[in-house]
Amino acid sequence: MELEVRHLRVVAVVAQQGSIPAAAATLGVSAATLGSEVGRIERALGCTLFRPSGDGIACTAIGERVVSRARTVLDEVAALREDVRTHRASDAPLRITSDSMRYFTSFVSHAYATDMRRPLMPVPPLAGGTTTEAISDGRVDVAVVIALVADPREERARSMIGERVIVEREPLLVALSASHPLAAQRCVDIRDLAEEDWILPPSEVDPGSEATSTVLARLGVTLRSSYGPHDLGPLWPAVVAGRAVSFAVPTASAPPGGVLRPLCDQPITARRILRWRLGALDDEDVERCVRAAGSAYREQLTHTAQTQGWWPTARSDEKPILAP
Structure with a gap:
């Protein structure tokens, strides 16, 4: 034998x-x-x-x-x-995505421009759940996500996937109708919106998460929503009509009849992070994705945030801080 x-x-x-x-x-x-x-x-x-x-x-x-x-x-x-x-x-093709459709398009475009060594397979932002979970369970290989600061999910994610911070600090804005009584203010106190109907985003920026709930509880605020988790884009008409308000990121673009305003004292902030499943990318492709993610964000700041009405009067602490 x-x-x-x-x-x-x-x-x-x-x-x-x-x-x-x-x-x-x-x-x-x-x-x-x-x-x-x-x-x-x-x-x-x-x-x-x-x-x-x-x-x-x-x-x-x-x-x-x-x-x-x-x-x-x-x-x-x-x-x-x-x-x-x-x-x-x-x-194998590298499956890339983000948790924002507007950012996704720019990120994919810049990823192609970095001459990635592997073919790319763009995966549109996933409906429901979190993008981080999609990375850890193998549905995608790499993504840019918006994650609340101090969210407990952050600790679990670090043990499963690799990550690089793209935006160190991304203050959240509020989306309002231009006719809303608070729309004329330079910044909005979130406590003044406690009685509004909120559109909750289906991403890592989850107003129902433990991190956000803790912050809101300190302010004595509880958010209510008849909309559930949805992307803001398709529901801008509800905001413009004054039927709802929503959180928004600085790279969002308000349509006619809508406005974006910083939250006073910035009670809720996020980070934008490149995450990948360990073993899915080598070091060189990680660096290419980091460059693509950063370039996409800077492009969006130039084309959207800096052309929005809130940007010229916003203080420095109300604007994003990008990682070096």
Whole structure:
């Protein structure tokens, strides 16, 4: 009988478990079948690998040497398989997205311009759930997300995926009808909007999250919504008509009849982060994505925020701070 990798795994598992029944349970075979297999392996090698020891078995002197070599080979085989898996992944299209449709278009455009080494597969912003969850469960490879500062989900995300901050601090704005009584103010106190009907965005910026709820509770504010989570874009008509208000990011663009205003004292801020599933990108592609994400954000600031009415009068702490 020629030794095979599966025989080495048998030897390693038996040595680790210290008994045939326990090793058989681990390998998913009967104790009798495993005992026969161990006998065949010993005959093929021409030596005794295990001896009785108490209620189980232990390695003989030569058995310890065989088990040590077997584990080395098994580790090398595992590394070989990982190399092959990584190589296959490097040939697959890179699935990229963001949690904002307006930003998504610009991010994808700049990603193509960076001459990525892998073909790109743009994935439109996902409806429902969070984009970070889509990265961790394998639906996308890399994305730019807007994440609330101090959100507990941040800690969990760091253990699963890689990340680079694109915007260190992104103050949230409020979207109002131009005819709203507060629209003429330079900034709006969120407490003055406590009785409004809110459109809640279906992204990492979730006004129902623990982080936001804690901030609002300190201010004595509870938001109500008859709209549920929706993108602001399709629901701008409700805002323009004065039926709702919404959070918005600085790169949003208000249509005629709508305005954006900073929140006084900036009670809620976010960060814009590039996140990727560990192993999905190499270091060079990470840097390309970082450049694309930063360029897309600067482009949006120029084309949208800096042409909106709130920008010229906003204080420096009411404007985004980009990562270096």
